[in-house]
Amino acid sequence: MKRLIPLLFFMLVFVVFPLANTFAQCTGERWTVKIGTDSDVALVNLNSTTASTISDLTSLPVPNTLPENSRIQPPETTTWVINATLVKYVRSYDADYHMVFTDSSGRTMIGEIPDPGCMNSNSPFAAGV
Numbered sequence: 001m002k003r004l005i006p007l008l009f010f011m012l013v014f015v016v017f018p019l020a021n022t023f024a025q026c027t028g029e030r031w032t033v034k035i036g037t038d039s040d041v042a043l044v045n046l047n048s049t050t051a052s053t054i055s056d057l058t059s060l061p062v063p064n065t066l067p068e069n070s071r072i073q074p075p076e077t078t079t080w081v082i083n084a085t086l087v088k089y090v091r092s093y094d095a096d097y098h099m100v101f102t103d104s105s106g107r108t109m110i111g112e113i114p115d116p117g118c119m120n121s122n123s124p125f126a127a128g129v
Contacts (some may be wrong), residue, residue, distance in 0.1 A: 028094035036123035
C-alpha cells in the first residue's frame with residue numbers, strides 16, 4: 001500500500017495535470033466572432049480577398065467598444081491577405097493561437113486563430129483553421 005501512494009501521486013502530477021492543459025476551454029472574449037458563429041458571419045465573403053499590408057492593418061482606427069457577438073465593419077467582414085512571415089506562435093490559455101507576423105520592412109503584427117479543436121463544424125471558418 002505504501003508503494004501505491006507514490007505511484008498514484010506520480011500519475012496525478014505527470015499524467016492527469018498535463019492532460020488538463022491539452023483540452024481547450026473553447027471560450028473567451030468575443031468567442032462567437034473568433035469561431036464564426038456570430039450573428040454577422042454571413043457578411044464575411046470568404047470567396048473574395050483584399051490585399052493589404054501590416055502597416056495598413058495596424059493603422060486602422062481602434063473601435064471605442066467591441067461588440068461581443070457581432071462584427072465591426074469593414075475590418076472584421078473583410079478577408080485580408082498580407083505578405084508576411086510568421087516568426088512566432090504560442091497557444092494561449094483561452095484556446096486560441098497568438099501569432100506574430102513580420103514584413104520585409106520589419107513591421108510586426110499579432111494575429112489569432114482559435115484552436116482547431118474548438119471550431120464548430122457549422123462555422124464557415126472551420127476548413128481554414
